[in-house]
Amino acid sequence: MDVRVQTVGPTEPFLSARDLFQTEYDLDRPVEVHVREDPDERTWTSHDDDHHILNISRQAATSAMARELALHEYAHMHRNEQGHPSHTQSTEEVLYLALSGRSVERRKLTHCYQIANHMKDIYADDITLSVAPADKLVAFLESGLAIALADRPVDPATWTRRTPASDPEITAVNAAFALALVERHDLVGRDHRLYDLAHAAAQDAPSIRFETFKRHFRTLARDPGESEYRKTLVDVTREYAIDSGQAAD
Known part of the structure; x- marks a missing residue:
């Protein structure tokens, strides 16, 4: 499972969430993480044919919930790859x-x-x-x-x-x-x-x-x-x- 943090910001929560996620699941497509300055949007995910994009506000990325939020978004990506209804x-x-x-x-x-x-x-x-x-x-x-x-x-x-x-x-x-x-x-x-x-x-x-x-x-x-x-x-x-x-x- 390939996770790449594309912007300046913390990396540990996303890599820690990846390690935890991989104990039971995996993603076929790589994940690009973008830390955004807008505090009003906590996290949102988009899906392309060859990769997923995880957008997360800097406020959320530096919070105590950062790992859990990333893990939740990886789960959404997995459901997307599954073609879950x-x-x-x-x-x-x-x-x-x-x-x-x-x-x-x-x-x-x-x-x-x-x-x-x-x-x-x-x-x-x-x-x-x-x-x-x-x-x-x-x-x-x-x-x-x-x-x-x-x-x-x-x-x-x-x-x-x-x-x-x-x-x-x-x-x-x-x-x-x-x-x-x-x-x-x-x-x-x-x-x-x-x-x-x-x-x-x-x-x-x-x-x-x-x-x-x-x-x-x-x-x-x-x-x-x-x-x-x-x-x-x-x-x-x-x-x-x-x-x-x-x-x-």
Whole structure:
């Protein structure tokens, strides 16, 4: 597995993640790592025919989570090379299938992309959690949810949204994702603080069927076919963009 850091910055987290990843998996194509100055984008990956590109902000590359973030992105690259449906299915196609003829708020469309990314992350973390300890990931999920809850509106009717993470509805879905991931891999006990945070997020968004989303994420088939995965993503998209609004009515 060939990992090349192309810009000035730390190399150890990426090489350490490579060594850990290689204990169980490998990549056929080399990885180019680019450390970026933009702190607003933590990590993002692209795939070419002859190599993968891992972009990571300098802030993330020098953080305590750097190795774990790199490992997570290597897992996405592996799913891409596998041709796994979660990483080959067009989100735009699913939105068309799920929402054709419907009028949907722009913010909800944006959130649907985030939900599709959650499903990709489930499959990436099935790999990540098979080779690395879960402690930092659980702490990362807990911290992210706590921050989103602290940023939620005091008066939703007059609140001006600042970021998607601050929206109570997508925060509830994010909380469902976090619990689904830890339950899928039996990472924490039911007395963990993550459950209290998730309960608060669900209370803030009564239109969201929290348990339904958690079940969708937790029970994703380990090795789905293309049509099975497409149907699942269509169902989750409709649940959020259409059915949650009807529940509110």
